[in-house]
Amino acid sequence: MVRISTAKPLLVWVLAWGTAAACAVPLAAETRAAPSRPGATTHFTGAENVSAAAFGARFGLKAETSETGKILVLKNAWHTVQLESDTRECTVDGQRVFLGEAVRTRRGELQLNRIDAERLLAPILSPGTGEECVPGLKIIALDPGHGGKDAGKSNERYGINEKTLTLDTALRLKKLLEAAGHQVVLTRPDDRQLAPDKVTDLQCRAEIANRAHADLFISLHYNSVAVRPETVTGVEVFTMTPQSQFSTGDNGRDDGQVKLANPGNASDHWNTLLGYFLHRQMLRDLQVSDRGLKRARWAVLRLVECPAILIESGYLSNDAEARKIATPAYRQKIAEAIADGIAAYANALEGVRRQRAAVKR
């Protein structure tokens, strides 16, 4: 994936697939404010912290601190959150989840950054909390990463590249989702770029989803590492970084976007819930290493106006994993895991709707 940071608004003409005419896309990406929506308008300062134990108690989670005082486990009948002082990594129900800021020990207790508490943990512990509207789930936009002259990552040994694999996975997933009653929009139906340059190509992908009024956006990718590739395998899932926070890979470095509210931030709450279910389902179904639920301001995640995630389904740089990914059977398994994850997310949305209807009665 490419993270873009264009300084100036662009007005470009690009050809979107399936349309005979050129689509005029005013791409003033950096200057677009997040659509105002109840529940998504609270602003935090990055420095605010809350007591982790008190936060857990709000959701009926009991707190237990380790003897050293460095680890705090919050637990109820449904969820277990394990936090550790001085690290951004925690676990939620045994899954690796990366916080925006490290947990700190203050006045003898563990404290969480408020944005992490409200935007990362609260949606998982209590879906819908603080959100006025529950998103629909009819139209799903699938984004096969890369395409055309941008082949993405590759594995020479097995003669495979990312753009072909992501398209194949998307087509498999499309079939499964349509069979489940969803309407599916592809950002590209074949091996093509959406624009001659990468920045516009990525903006165009988000624009296709926005124009289709998609309820959900899933960007599909396969990963690669240069250092010790034999040791790195597994799945990682990215959601959009909340406003005022650093992305997982940034380690306190300002990517120039920290203070901005992007369109993708209007869905912070649902992005997390979606990420949680997709991440969980992929680990369960594929039985692969857990690379974590992470946050990044990938261009597509910044610009889409519906809940969105980006999935890295495995490492092409690892020969053993690449060999599996090269088989249609394994890609089918990946597509099924993603479809199952979407179904779990759909169930959670339905649960919130039912709960609200019961309160009204």
Ligand SMILES: [Zn+2]
């Ligand atoms: Zn990619």
